[in-house]
Each structure stands twice: as C-alpha cells, then as structure tokens.
Amino acid sequence: MIKAGIIGGAGYTAGELIxxxxxxxxxxxxxxxxxxNAGNLLSDVHQDLLGSTDIRFADTVDFNVDVVFLCLGHGNSTAFLDKNVFSEETIIIDLSNDFRLKPDAEFQGREFIYGLPELNKDEIKQAGSIANPGCFATAIQLALLPLADSKNITSDIHINAVTGATGAGTSLSATTHYTWRDNNFSYYKPFTHQHMGEINQSVKSLQSGFDKEIFFLPNRGNFSRGIFATAYTKFEGDLEAIKKIYTDFYAEAPFTFVSETDIHMKQVVNTNKCLIHLHKHNNQLLITSCIDNLLKGASGQAVENMNLIFGLxxxxxxxxxxxxF
Amino acid sequence: MIKAGIIGGAGYTAGELIxxxxxxxxxxxxxxxxxxNAGNLLSDVHQDLLGSTDIRFADTVDFNVDVVFLCLGHGNSTAFLDKNVFSEETIIIDLSNDFRLKPDAEFQGREFIYGLPELNKDEIKQAGSIANPGCFATAIQLALLPLADSKNITSDIHINAVTGATGAGTSLSATTHYTWRDNNFSYYKPFTHQHMGEINQSVKSLQSGFDKEIFFLPNRGNFSRGIFATAYTKFEGDLEAIKKIYTDFYAEAPFTFVSETDIHMKQVVNTNKCLIHLHKHNNQLLITSCIDNLLKGASGQAVENMNLIFGLxxxxxxxxxxxxF
Amino acid sequence: MIKAGIIGGAGYTAGELIxxxxxxxxxxxxxxxxxxNAGNLLSDVHQDLLGSTDIRFADTVDFNVDVVFLCLGHGNSTAFLDKNVFSEETIIIDLSNDFRLKPDAEFQGREFIYGLPELNKDEIKQAGSIANPGCFATAIQLALLPLADSKNITSDIHINAVTGATGAGTSLSATTHYTWRDNNFSYYKPFTHQHMGEINQSVKSLQSGFDKEIFFLPNRGNFSRGIFATAYTKFEGDLEAIKKIYTDFYAEAPFTFVSETDIHMKQVVNTNKCLIHLHKHNNQLLITSCIDNLLKGASGQAVENMNLIFGLxxxxxxxxxxxxF
Amino acid sequence: MIKAGIIGGAGYTAGELIxxxxxxxxxxxxxxxxxxNAGNLLSDVHQDLLGSTDIRFADTVDFNVDVVFLCLGHGNSTAFLDKNVFSEETIIIDLSNDFRLKPDAEFQGREFIYGLPELNKDEIKQAGSIANPGCFATAIQLALLPLADSKNITSDIHINAVTGATGAGTSLSATTHYTWRDNNFSYYKPFTHQHMGEINQSVKSLQSGFDKEIFFLPNRGNFSRGIFATAYTKFEGDLEAIKKIYTDFYAEAPFTFVSETDIHMKQVVNTNKCLIHLHKHNNQLLITSCIDNLLKGASGQAVENMNLIFGLxxxxxxxxxxxxF
Structure with missing residues (x-):
C-alpha cells in the first residue's frame, strides 16, 4: 500500500483527493x-464523507509517507516546503502553480515535472516531484497539443472558456454568493489568466517555432463543476486528417477522447475524462474541450500522476x- | 410628491424598495x-440600477421626509430610532420584526400597525407607523386568514415552506455559498421560526378561540427569489364552499388571487402578487400559497402600505x- | 463473472445501472x-459513456444471463415478462412498481421479494426475483422503519419531500422544460403518491397494529438528482434513546447512516447512501432523510440486491x- | 389609446409583449x-398573468387595430401576411427574421424598417412596418456600432455569447429538458448563426468599406433569460477615447449605457437595458454587452419601436x- 498524505485538507481539491x-x-x-481544522472529522468539512471515513484532520505532518499532495493556495507550496522538508523518498505532487514553469521547477534539489500525462507520460513515470497542471490549462492544452505536435498552429488562437464556482476556491466572495451567481454569467481576467504561462510553454515544447498569440477569455458560469472550452484558429487542412491526428495523439490516453459529435459539459462532470470535438467552418478549425475542473483539472490528474509514478x-x-445529471 | 427616505440602503429589501x-x-x-456605503453610487451596490439613477448613498439622515423605510436587521430598528427621532409628521414603515407583535407595537409614542393590507387595511390607512410583515409570515397568513376568519380551523395545521437565498440576507455564509446551495435542499429552524409569533397573533385575532398548534418547517431552496408554502389541516366542509370563502375574503385585495388550478412559484416571482390554491383530499384541506419574498414578502408590501396611508x-x-422565466 | 442484461435501456435508471x-x-x-435505440451505441443516448464503452443497444433479449434488470415504466414489466419468459436460473430485478405489494408479488411462479436491504436482507439473499423499491418509498421508509420496529409510531405522520427532475423520467413535459423548472417549486399528487402503498406495507410489517395516517406531500425541486424528505410525528420519548434505536437498527447497513448534525441533500448526491437525522422539538420528533433518487432510490439499490443474491x-x-458540488 | 393586436400569442415573446x-x-x-389556444385564458398559457387579466386568446384576427405584433416563428410572418392583409393604417411590427435584410424588406407594398433605435431612430419614427432585430443581433450590434460608426474596425472581430433557454422557444427539445440543461454548457451553430446577416448589414451601413470577418460562437447557458456577449478586435487607439465615442454614440439612448466597471448579465435581466463595457489589453479592445433576450432582444425593443412610431x-x-436576483 502506498502511504499518502494531504497538506491543506479543507479545500475543494483536497476534498476530491480524499x-x-x-x-x-x-x-x-x-x-x-x-x-x-485540526482535530475535526474530515466529514465535518467534507460533509458527504459522513459514513465513508472516521479520519480526523491532523495537526502535524507525518514525513514518513510515500507520497504527499500539496493542496495549498498558489504561492503557499513554496512557503510550506521551506518549513517542512520531505526526504527524497517521498514523492511530492503539488497542485498549485508554484512549480509549473520551467524556471520555477527546480526547488530544494527536486525537479518538478509538469504532470500532464498526455504530454509527457514517460518523464512523469520517473519523476520524484510533480507540478500538477491548472484546470483551464489542462482543458486548453488537451485542445491544442495535437495541433502543436503536428506543427499546425499557423495563426492566432482564440479561446473562450467557462468554469464552475468551485474554480474560485472555498472562500466566500461576492461572485460566489448564491444570489449573485445563480443564473448569471460574467468574464474575469481577460487575456491575462495565470494559466497562460503553462499553456504557452507546452505548446512551444511541441511546436518550437510557435510565435502566434493565444487569446484566452475565461468566464464564470452558474454551475459548480466543469469547464467548457472552445478554441479556434485558421486551418487550411482537411478536417478528417486533423481528426486522425488528434485520435492518434490520444490513442494511448485512457481519459481523453475525441467525439465525432458535438459535446456538452455534463458528459464529463464527476469523471476524470476530457472530451474533445473538432469542427471546421470555412478555414477555421474549432476545437472544443470539456473536463471536470476538480478531477482531470486537479485532483483526478494528481492521482493519475501518482499511479504512473508508482507503476500502477x-x-x-x-x-x-x-x-x- | 411624497418625499421618501430609506435607512439601511445596502441590503436586499432596500434594493427592491429603490x-x-x-x-x-x-x-x-x-x-x-x-x-x-456613504458616498458611493446606489448602482455600485445595486448594480442593476446603472443607468436608472445617479443617486449616491447618504451619510446623514434627512428628517424632513414624508415617509421613511427602515430596512435594518432585526433588532436594529429600535436602536436606530432611539438615536434618530423623527417627528410625528413622518410616517415610519419598518421592515424588521421589532414592532410586529402587539406587546412591542408601542414605541416613542407611536403605535406600529401590523401592515398586512388583507388583514387590516382600514387601520393601515390611518396609521402613522407600520410594522411590515415577515416574508414567510405573509405567505402563511394569506393561506390561513380566510380559514380563521370563517372559524374553520378546528385542528392542528401542518406547514412546509421553502424560500430563496435572498431570504438569508446579503451577508456571506456557508449556506449562501454558490457551491453549497446550487442544486441543494435543506431545512432550518424547524418549528421555531421567528415568524410564528405574528402568524399566531393574526390567526387569533380572527378566530379568537384558536388553540390548535401550527407546525411550520421552513426550508432553503436553490433559487434566489420566492416562497412556496403548503398548509394542511383537517376540514370536514365542502371544497367549493371554502373556495368561495377565500374568494370573498380576497375580493377587494388587488394582489391576492385564488387559483382554480395548481400553482407554482414562478407565477409570482418579481411581482407583488400572492397566489392561493385550495385542494381537498379526504378530510384534509391543502392550501398552497406563493409570493416573492422580497416584494409581497417585504418591499412591495411596504409600498402597498405607503400607498394606503397616502391615499393613493x-x-x-x-x-x-x-x-x- | 455474473452475466447481466438490462431491459429498457434508454431511461435514467438504466443509464445509472450501466x-x-x-x-x-x-x-x-x-x-x-x-x-x-437498437443498434445505436449506448453512448449515443447516455452520452457521458463516450470513452467508457463501445457496447450497442441490442434488439433481442439474451435469455442466457444470470441476472436481468427491468428498467421499464410502471405497468410494463408485467407485459414484458408475459412475452419474454426467463428460466428460473435467471434472477429478475424489477425497478418498476409492478410487484412491490404483497398481492402483486407472485407472478409466473416467481415470488418477488421487496428489495430494501435495511428491511429484509435475509430474504433478499435467498430471492430469485426482486421488486426494487420506489425512490420516495426508500427515503421515507428509511426514515420510519426504526420507529415502527420499536413500536413508537403512536400518532399520524406528516411527510414533505422534494425530488429532482430525473424523478419524472426522460420524456419531455411541461414541468421538465428548463424554462419552467429553473428556479421554480411546486407540489404534485398531494397525499396520493403511488409509493404510499409500499410505505404502509413495510411500516405495518414492523409495527403490526399500526393504524395511524401517513400524510405525504411530494414536491418538484429545481435540481436533477436527489430526494430530501422530512417526517414528523408525536413522540414523547427521549431523543437520545430514539437515536440509539436508529443507530442500532442501521448498525449493519453499509449505506444508511445517522448524522448527529443537520443534513443537506448534496451530502448523498451521486452516492448510494442514505443519511438520516433526528431532531426533537417539544413532543414532535422530526426525522430527515436524504438519498440520490437514481442510486439508493433505484439503480444503486438494485445492484445492492444483486450483490446480496450473488453472495458478494x-x-x-x-x-x-x-x-x- | 393605441389599439394593439398580437399574432402568435402562445410563445415567449408574445408573453413578454402581453x-x-x-x-x-x-x-x-x-x-x-x-x-x-383560441378560447383559453391568456393566463392558462402565461400563468403568471393570473389576476392580471381575464383576456382570452382570439380565434380571429381583428384588422381594425393601430398596431399588430407578429410573434411567429421565423419564416411564418410572410405566410401569415399573405393570408391576412392589413390596411396601411395598421403598423406592423414583426419579431421574426423575415424582413430584417434589405433584400427582404419590401413586402406587400410595405417597407420594413430595421427596428434598432440606437441605429436608425429617425427612420423608425416614420415607419409603417418594423423588422424587429434578433436577440443576439441586438446585443452584438450594440457592442459594435460605435466602433463601426467611428470607422475603427480594422481587423477581424471575435465574438462569444451565451443565451438562456427561452432563446430556444417554447417547444420541448433535448437541449431544453431540465435534466440536460441544468448545470450544463454547450455551443451551437458555430460561425453560422442566422443573425450574422443583420449584424454585417448594420456594421457595413456605418463603416462602408468594412471587409473584415466577424466570428461568432453562440452558446447555450443554464439559465432562462439573458445574453452575455464579448467581442474583441485589434485596436491601436486610446481606451478613454473609444469610451468617449461609445458614450457619445449612446448619449440619447435611454436604455443603452456604458459601464466603467465590469458588467455581469443579471444587471439587465428583466429590464429593457443594454449594458456595455470597454476594456483594453495590449492592442486588443474587448467589448462586453448584456441584454435580456426577451426584452431588449425582442418584445421590449418592439414596444420601443411602437412608442417611437406613435410619438410617445x-x-x-x-x-x-x-x-x-
């Protein structure tokens, strides 16, 4: 049995991991x-766990574990690891954005590998530390990677995506108040979302000369779980040919599937799947991508990474x- | 023109009044x-008012008004009036529960009249001060008053009602967080809701010997506006006869209507209406009642009261x- | 491996079973x-199954299976079995209400056992045919059975419950149109819901002299999954004592749990759990019960029954x- | 008093008009x-009208009216007018897309004027027939017209917009079933929505040399009312300068307002407003626009047109x- 620990256990991603x-x-x-929450039952916070476990939140870190998941706010993983040093024996899987970019990936003698299995499964299998991708970043990369890998990005890319309220974290805020968000819609961080860095990094790693712009407009939807993303760009090639490129690229991916028909977000909610659909109109290729932001977009993918590392x-x-439903 | 002021302008009921x-x-x-919010635009807080008004929140009270609406939290109206004394010329309409019960209705030489027009329109027209009814209390009283008035309550009454998230006020709390409330359902304050006092008081005022129990279970629904209430009690009489009693009782009421067919909550949302439906099964009379909690259940009724007082x-x-929709 | 077949594969309960x-x-x-849907992929109808299975809907019944689940509309199971006779070797688990009442339980030489494991696990283990309980019936029985078993029902019981739109089946209707149901609330079938029969039957099987009335008001909620039910009745006993009776009654039940704190519906959504909470006010005992209508209320419980029969x-x-979320 | 008639009275836009x-x-x-619905009460179909009117649906057309609103499905207005000829005295306001494009605007000796008051108020005032704009077309044009009018569209425009379920009409369909749409998100008609024609026509009427592409991706949101649209394009100019151009363009528009701060959809729901917000990032101008699809996007604007024609x-x-809320 793999002994696992979770740091930052009260948030959404920790709840899903549990x-x-x-x-x-x-x-x-x-x-x-x-x-x-030290001393409280997990089910006091994650209340659906009543009947599933009697574990309580710990107030100390057990360093004698095989893997530790860091479910801390962005910027807090570094601070935590500064004070809490794990031995090399312990695999660290970090869900924040602290170590996702190459310049940030070296820390305490560890090298954090970007944990998107569809991109670099082999490196993940050998990794001692994982920087788990962001939720929007996962949905968008899975939409773009086969295009980049086949050197088919020749023009700017226009992305619009919508995420659920769990994407905003557990803290109460004006835009997560029920009366505000119910039946509402709005955008945020236009063109400047923090996931752009990792998206660009991955695209460039596959299509080295990539010098186009990626325009990304994120939105707040009135639902709790899920991401629905559309991306389009100029593409003169054949639709069937690019479908084959996508299907081949994801041939070994156990969670990412190309759909022949239009997709909708609830096809993936509460699963670790990513669904992709390709459509062409005139010379525009439209790529749609859906994930559950807390699963394939966070905790599910973190477990995928763990599985790969431990040979499962x-x-x-x-x-x-x-x-x- | 009636000069009006609002105290406590940032909350839901104040927004609706505005x-x-x-x-x-x-x-x-x-x-x-x-x-x-003193100095800010009303539309900074009530953001749908952008384009509708350029008024700003005041930091001082103008005592030279014809009517003032108190939109303060329960218990705070008394405190406010202690420090801010209006002349007799100014009508006070209080939306809190501070003055709704007879023992609380005398204050500063004023007598607060319970402002449910379907119950006591004539007194309201003469009133200088109004205690505006609670939202659940309005829905439930309108369901019960004709029954009480016709001395037809002979058994315990069983009430179940559900309210929207605006019923809980603007402050952020666990049960108003979007991720909690979306697609969820729960009860609160079983049998002990603070509106029971005014409900019992009104029922007794019409059916003086009333000595049965009213069991009321309030629920939190996953919507923002509206109350749907059901009440049932033993009733040996004829359905058509009791329908006529209800129709007659509300014959002059411009907002309260008896529906021949089943009702659903959205029939009244964003209106000042109350819809009532009567159904009989065996010897049980089932009375359904719907209102918008912020309108007929609060600010709309407050304006009804103002209209009556000013002869409009x-x-x-x-x-x-x-x-x- | 148990060979299983599903009849009526396009509906909600079949989808969950799959x-x-x-x-x-x-x-x-x-x-x-x-x-x-014969010939189509399962994932053409149950679209979240894309990537999970390549099975297609069959146009013929394979009689050589160990277990068959009937996911047909109420009244249609009888008709189906009239035309399609399975050998005694095949376990039949019927999700309709055709065989739930004792007078209906004998059919084609089979005796359908009422499949509520918390009530009659031993009989289920020996059964060749199962009448799977209704969704409301499950939530309500799990709220009442320990009370009946301890002969503590001494007065009428007042039940109010709300169910999601999946409870109404896949067919399009006025009350399942999004614009109608979104942010709406309404009741249906007051006091006459078809599940009353099985509820009364089970209560009487545990408390034989039971002669009180059960008043049940079902409601349509604006969510897709879940049932939240409250039941109250006069109870002069001690709260802690009755909690112990419930906890003991469900001591061996792997999915039914008594919560010390208030419960809300989403604690059980997409699980096979039932949560129960007990509260006492004056001499009224309030029992709350939550399930997922498609799981513990239908397909999950059907699989529980299968597991028990096959010794799993x-x-x-x-x-x-x-x-x- | 203006005598008005409505044709096609059972749909959403007719309901709003009423x-x-x-x-x-x-x-x-x-x-x-x-x-x-001939012979039925309006409130049998538009059930919120109970208590507001006792009018019944007519089975014959009264040609002796001052204005008639056609609330028919697209393509049906032509067919209706072929069989039902109104005299020149009667103003026709058509809510379908039958007469919106210049080549379609002449019919039966009438010239249908495109009824977007922000674009051509003077022509509307003189009109005998109005082609009322589409809902998406209204939101998008109001986002783009000042830019076109100031000849500032120099590059392709990228538009993403989401609409509520009322946008799909009253008929039941897979994507308006509650269980499908609740907490879901999807796109439809990518780049080919039928409103593109009128949008391009209006833009070209203001910026005659316009030869860029408008990419429009419409989405289905999980709400009933409202449209939230974003549009961006390359813009080298100054943000404050373009804000002034928008503010000036809408200076006389009583319903269209430029917001200094980010906007969200519920600011306009159940109003006839359009809110516009401008944001610049690097050399991209992002324009956001919100309307209620049934009001400013349909019936409200139809009444605006009527008001203008009748000098109100x-x-x-x-x-x-x-x-x-």
Missing amino acids: RILLNHNYVDLSFVFSTS PQTEGLNLKGSY | RILLNHNYVDLSFVFSTS PQTEGLNLKGSY | RILLNHNYVDLSFVFSTS PQTEGLNLKGSY | RILLNHNYVDLSFVFSTS PQTEGLNLKGSY
Whole structure:
C-alpha cells in the first residue's frame, strides 16, 4: 500500500483527493493536514464523507509517507516546503502553480515535472516531484497539443472558456454568493489568466517555432463543476486528417477522447475524462474541450500522476461514475 | 410628491424598495442612508440600477421626509430610532420584526400597525407607523386568514415552506455559498421560526378561540427569489364552499388571487402578487400559497402600505412585470 | 463473472445501472435491450459513456444471463415478462412498481421479494426475483422503519419531500422544460403518491397494529438528482434513546447512516447512501432523510440486491465518489 | 389609446409583449391571436398573468387595430401576411427574421424598417412596418456600432455569447429538458448563426468599406433569460477615447449605457437595458454587452419601436423593475 498524505485538507481539491483516495485499492490515506481544522472529522468539512471515513484532520505532518499532495493556495507550496522538508523518498505532487514553469521547477534539489500525462507520460513515470497542471490549462492544452505536435498552429488562437464556482476556491466572495451567481454569467481576467504561462510553454515544447498569440477569455458560469472550452484558429487542412491526428495523439490516453459529435459539459462532470470535438467552418478549425475542473483539472490528474509514478494502471481509482445529471 | 427616505440602503429589501420607488409616479426618493456605503453610487451596490439613477448613498439622515423605510436587521430598528427621532409628521414603515407583535407595537409614542393590507387595511390607512410583515409570515397568513376568519380551523395545521437565498440576507455564509446551495435542499429552524409569533397573533385575532398548534418547517431552496408554502389541516366542509370563502375574503385585495388550478412559484416571482390554491383530499384541506419574498414578502408590501396611508391607489407603482422565466 | 442484461435501456435508471455495472468487478454486461435505440451505441443516448464503452443497444433479449434488470415504466414489466419468459436460473430485478405489494408479488411462479436491504436482507439473499423499491418509498421508509420496529409510531405522520427532475423520467413535459423548472417549486399528487402503498406495507410489517395516517406531500425541486424528505410525528420519548434505536437498527447497513448534525441533500448526491437525522422539538420528533433518487432510490439499490443474491459484499461496485458540488 | 393586436400569442415573446402592454398607459390590447389556444385564458398559457387579466386568446384576427405584433416563428410572418392583409393604417411590427435584410424588406407594398433605435431612430419614427432585430443581433450590434460608426474596425472581430433557454422557444427539445440543461454548457451553430446577416448589414451601413470577418460562437447557458456577449478586435487607439465615442454614440439612448466597471448579465435581466463595457489589453479592445433576450432582444425593443412610431416617450411602459436576483 502506498502511504499518502494531504497538506491543506479543507479545500475543494483536497476534498476530491480524499474522495478518490478512500476508494483507491492501493492507497492508505495516512493523514490530512489542516491547521484550521485540526482535530475535526474530515466529514465535518467534507460533509458527504459522513459514513465513508472516521479520519480526523491532523495537526502535524507525518514525513514518513510515500507520497504527499500539496493542496495549498498558489504561492503557499513554496512557503510550506521551506518549513517542512520531505526526504527524497517521498514523492511530492503539488497542485498549485508554484512549480509549473520551467524556471520555477527546480526547488530544494527536486525537479518538478509538469504532470500532464498526455504530454509527457514517460518523464512523469520517473519523476520524484510533480507540478500538477491548472484546470483551464489542462482543458486548453488537451485542445491544442495535437495541433502543436503536428506543427499546425499557423495563426492566432482564440479561446473562450467557462468554469464552475468551485474554480474560485472555498472562500466566500461576492461572485460566489448564491444570489449573485445563480443564473448569471460574467468574464474575469481577460487575456491575462495565470494559466497562460503553462499553456504557452507546452505548446512551444511541441511546436518550437510557435510565435502566434493565444487569446484566452475565461468566464464564470452558474454551475459548480466543469469547464467548457472552445478554441479556434485558421486551418487550411482537411478536417478528417486533423481528426486522425488528434485520435492518434490520444490513442494511448485512457481519459481523453475525441467525439465525432458535438459535446456538452455534463458528459464529463464527476469523471476524470476530457472530451474533445473538432469542427471546421470555412478555414477555421474549432476545437472544443470539456473536463471536470476538480478531477482531470486537479485532483483526478494528481492521482493519475501518482499511479504512473508508482507503476500502477493509470486509471486505478479513477473509473468514476459520472453524475451526468 | 411624497418625499421618501430609506435607512439601511445596502441590503436586499432596500434594493427592491429603490427599484420600486424610482418608478413610482408619486414618490421622490430623497435619500438612501447607508453607513457602510456613504458616498458611493446606489448602482455600485445595486448594480442593476446603472443607468436608472445617479443617486449616491447618504451619510446623514434627512428628517424632513414624508415617509421613511427602515430596512435594518432585526433588532436594529429600535436602536436606530432611539438615536434618530423623527417627528410625528413622518410616517415610519419598518421592515424588521421589532414592532410586529402587539406587546412591542408601542414605541416613542407611536403605535406600529401590523401592515398586512388583507388583514387590516382600514387601520393601515390611518396609521402613522407600520410594522411590515415577515416574508414567510405573509405567505402563511394569506393561506390561513380566510380559514380563521370563517372559524374553520378546528385542528392542528401542518406547514412546509421553502424560500430563496435572498431570504438569508446579503451577508456571506456557508449556506449562501454558490457551491453549497446550487442544486441543494435543506431545512432550518424547524418549528421555531421567528415568524410564528405574528402568524399566531393574526390567526387569533380572527378566530379568537384558536388553540390548535401550527407546525411550520421552513426550508432553503436553490433559487434566489420566492416562497412556496403548503398548509394542511383537517376540514370536514365542502371544497367549493371554502373556495368561495377565500374568494370573498380576497375580493377587494388587488394582489391576492385564488387559483382554480395548481400553482407554482414562478407565477409570482418579481411581482407583488400572492397566489392561493385550495385542494381537498379526504378530510384534509391543502392550501398552497406563493409570493416573492422580497416584494409581497417585504418591499412591495411596504409600498402597498405607503400607498394606503397616502391615499393613493393600493397598486400604485406595483404593477410589476413578472420575470416568469 | 455474473452475466447481466438490462431491459429498457434508454431511461435514467438504466443509464445509472450501466454506469455502475461497467465498473463492477464481478459483472459482465451482456446486453442492453432497447427497442427504440437498437443498434445505436449506448453512448449515443447516455452520452457521458463516450470513452467508457463501445457496447450497442441490442434488439433481442439474451435469455442466457444470470441476472436481468427491468428498467421499464410502471405497468410494463408485467407485459414484458408475459412475452419474454426467463428460466428460473435467471434472477429478475424489477425497478418498476409492478410487484412491490404483497398481492402483486407472485407472478409466473416467481415470488418477488421487496428489495430494501435495511428491511429484509435475509430474504433478499435467498430471492430469485426482486421488486426494487420506489425512490420516495426508500427515503421515507428509511426514515420510519426504526420507529415502527420499536413500536413508537403512536400518532399520524406528516411527510414533505422534494425530488429532482430525473424523478419524472426522460420524456419531455411541461414541468421538465428548463424554462419552467429553473428556479421554480411546486407540489404534485398531494397525499396520493403511488409509493404510499409500499410505505404502509413495510411500516405495518414492523409495527403490526399500526393504524395511524401517513400524510405525504411530494414536491418538484429545481435540481436533477436527489430526494430530501422530512417526517414528523408525536413522540414523547427521549431523543437520545430514539437515536440509539436508529443507530442500532442501521448498525449493519453499509449505506444508511445517522448524522448527529443537520443534513443537506448534496451530502448523498451521486452516492448510494442514505443519511438520516433526528431532531426533537417539544413532543414532535422530526426525522430527515436524504438519498440520490437514481442510486439508493433505484439503480444503486438494485445492484445492492444483486450483490446480496450473488453472495458478494453488499457494497461491491457501489463505493461511488459523490459529486457533492 | 393605441389599439394593439398580437399574432402568435402562445410563445415567449408574445408573453413578454402581453406583460408589457397590460401595464402600458397608452395601449389597449385588443386581441391576442393563437390558433392552438383560441378560447383559453391568456393566463392558462402565461400563468403568471393570473389576476392580471381575464383576456382570452382570439380565434380571429381583428384588422381594425393601430398596431399588430407578429410573434411567429421565423419564416411564418410572410405566410401569415399573405393570408391576412392589413390596411396601411395598421403598423406592423414583426419579431421574426423575415424582413430584417434589405433584400427582404419590401413586402406587400410595405417597407420594413430595421427596428434598432440606437441605429436608425429617425427612420423608425416614420415607419409603417418594423423588422424587429434578433436577440443576439441586438446585443452584438450594440457592442459594435460605435466602433463601426467611428470607422475603427480594422481587423477581424471575435465574438462569444451565451443565451438562456427561452432563446430556444417554447417547444420541448433535448437541449431544453431540465435534466440536460441544468448545470450544463454547450455551443451551437458555430460561425453560422442566422443573425450574422443583420449584424454585417448594420456594421457595413456605418463603416462602408468594412471587409473584415466577424466570428461568432453562440452558446447555450443554464439559465432562462439573458445574453452575455464579448467581442474583441485589434485596436491601436486610446481606451478613454473609444469610451468617449461609445458614450457619445449612446448619449440619447435611454436604455443603452456604458459601464466603467465590469458588467455581469443579471444587471439587465428583466429590464429593457443594454449594458456595455470597454476594456483594453495590449492592442486588443474587448467589448462586453448584456441584454435580456426577451426584452431588449425582442418584445421590449418592439414596444420601443411602437412608442417611437406613435410619438410617445421611447421609455413608455419600459421602466421595468429588474429582477436582479
């Protein structure tokens, strides 16, 4: 059994990790650390866990674990690791954006590998530390990578995506108040979302001469889970040919699928899947991508990375029943 | 023109009052007082008012108004009036529960009249001060008053009602966070809701020997506006006869209607209406009642009361287009 | 491996069964029969299954299966079995209400056992045919059975419950149109819901002299999944004592839990759990119960029954990750 | 009083028209024609009208009206007018897309004027027939017209917009079923929405040499009312200068406002407003636009057009209280 610990156990991504790991056949959840909730039952915070576990939040970190997941706010992983040094034996999977960019990836003698299995599964298998991708970054990269890999990005890319309220974290704010968000719609951080860095980095790693712009407009949707992203760009090639390129690129990916028909977001909610659809109108290629922001966009992918590192089937613990409705 | 002021201008009920009064033909909105927002535009807080008004929140109270609406939290109206004494010339309409019960109705030489027009329109017309009814209390009383008035309550009454998130006020809380409330349902304050006092008081005022129990279970719904209430009790009489009693009781009420067919909540959302439906199964009479908690349940009714006091048509400014969808 | 077939494969309960069985370690899904969709991919109808299975709907019934689930509309199971006779070797689990009442339970030499494991697990283990309980019936019985079993129902019971739009089936209707149901609330079938029969039958089986009335008011909520039910009745006993009675009653139940704190519906959505909470005010005992109408209220419980019959752990395939948000 | 009739009275836009006209000080609603509902009360179909009117659907058309609104499906207005010829005395306001494009605007000796007051108020005032703009077309044109008018469109424009379920009409369909649409998101008609024609026509009327492309991706949101649209294009000019151009362009528009701060959709729901916001990042100008699809996007604008033609204040009957929540 893999001994696992979670740091920052009260947030959404930690909750999802706990839900997954409690049902994982090869993981023993050693501790869930939360300063604010130490001593409380996990199910006091993640209330759906009532009946599923009697574990309590820990007030100390157990360094004797095989893997530790950092579910801390952006910028806080570095600070935590400064004070809490794990031995090389312990795999670190960090869900923040602290180590995703190459210039940030070296830390405490560790090299954080960008944990997008569809991009670099082999490196992940050898990794001692993982920088788990962002949620929008995952949906968008999975939409673009086969295009980049086949050197087919020849023009600017226009992306519009919408995310659920869990994307904004557990803290209460004006835009997560029910009366504001119910039946509402709005954008935020136009063209400047923090995930642009990792997206550009991955695209360039596959299509080295890439010098076009990626315009990304993120939106707040009135739902709790899910990301629906559309991307389009000029593409003179053949639709069937590019479909084959996508299908081939994802041939070995157990969670990413190309759909022949239009897709909608609830096809993936509460699963670790990513669905991709390709459509061409005149000389524009439209690529649609859907994920669950907390699963393939965060905790599910983190477990995928763990599975790969520990030599388990990539899907172990991740064949989740979708909620669909 | 009636000069009107609003105290506590940043909350939901104040917002609704402003929306109504800006379109009211006989009202001049003199000031909207808010300590926390003084100097800001109304539309900075009530953002749908952009383009509708350039008024700013005042930091002082203008005592030279014809009517003042108190939109303060429960318990705060008394405190406010202790420090801010209006002359007898100024009508006070209080939306809190501070003065609704007879023992609380005398204050500073004023007598607060319970402002439910369907119950005591004549007293309201003569009133100098109004205690505006609670939202659940309005929906439930309108369901029960004709039954009480006809001395037909002979058994316990069982009430279940659900309200929207605006019923909980603007402050952020766990149960108003979008991720919690979206697609969720729960109860609160079982059998002990603070509106029971005014409900019992009104029922007893019409059926003096009333000694049965009213069981009321309030619920939190996953919507923003509206109340849907059901009440049932043993009733051996004839359905058509009791329908006639209800129809007669509300014959002069411009906003309360008896529906021959089943009702649903959105029939009244964003209107000042109350719809009532009567159904009988075996010896149980089931009475359904729907209102918009912020309108007939608060600010709309407050304007009804103002209209009555100032000799205007009761519906002035209140023929609101429902949103319905 | 257990060979399983599904009849009526295009509906909501069939969809959920498929989702569960595809991940079940001991089941091989032999066929999914649907006259209207024969030849199509399962994922053409249950679109979240894209990438999960390449199975197509069958146009013929394979009688050589170990278990068959009937996911037909109420009244249609009888008609189907009249034309399609399975051998005694095949376990039949029927999700309709055709065989739930004792007078209906004998059919074609089979005796349909009422499949509520918390009530009659031992009989289920020996059964060749199962009448799977209704969704409301499950939520309500789990709220009442310990009370009945301890002979504590001494007065009428007042039940109010709300269900999601999946409870109304896949067919399009006025009350399942998005514009109608979004942010709406309404009741239906007051006091006459078809599940009353099985509820009364089970209560009487535990408290034989039961002669009180159960008043049940069902409601349509604006969500897709879930049931939230409240029941109250006069109870002079001690709260802690009755909590112990409930906890003991469900001590061996792997999915039904008594919560010390108030419960809300999303604690159980997309799980096979039932949560129960007990509260006392004066001499009224309030019992709250939550389930997912499609899982514990239908397909999840059907798989529980299958597990019991085939000697598998009751939870096999049913440790589902809740969606929670 | 203006005598008004409505053709096609059972749909969403007819319902909104009725709601507005019943409260309009200068309109007498003569008849509402509906073949499918003839003889029924308006409130049997538009159920929120219970208590507001006792009018019934007519089975014959009264040709003796001052204005008639055609609320028919696209393509059906032509067919209706072929069989039902109104005299020149009767103003026709058509809400379909039958007469919006110049080549279609001449019919039966009438010339249909495109009824977007912000574009051509003077022509509207003189018109005998109006082609009322489409909902998306209204939101998008109001975002683009000042830019076109100032000859500032120098590059392709990228538009993404989301609409509510009422945009799809009253008929039941897979994508308007509650269980599908609740908490879901999807696109439709990528780059080929039928409103592109009128958008391009208006832009070219203001910026004659316009030869760039407008890419428009429409989406289905999980709400009932509202449109949120974003448009961006290369713009080298100064943000404050373009803001002034927009503010000046809409200086006389009583419903279209430029917001200094970010906007969200619910600011305009259940009002006839359009809010516009301008933002610049690097050399991209981002224009956001929100309307209520049934009001400014359909029936509200139709009444605006009627007001202008009959010499009434443009806002008559249209100072609607927003629902906001």
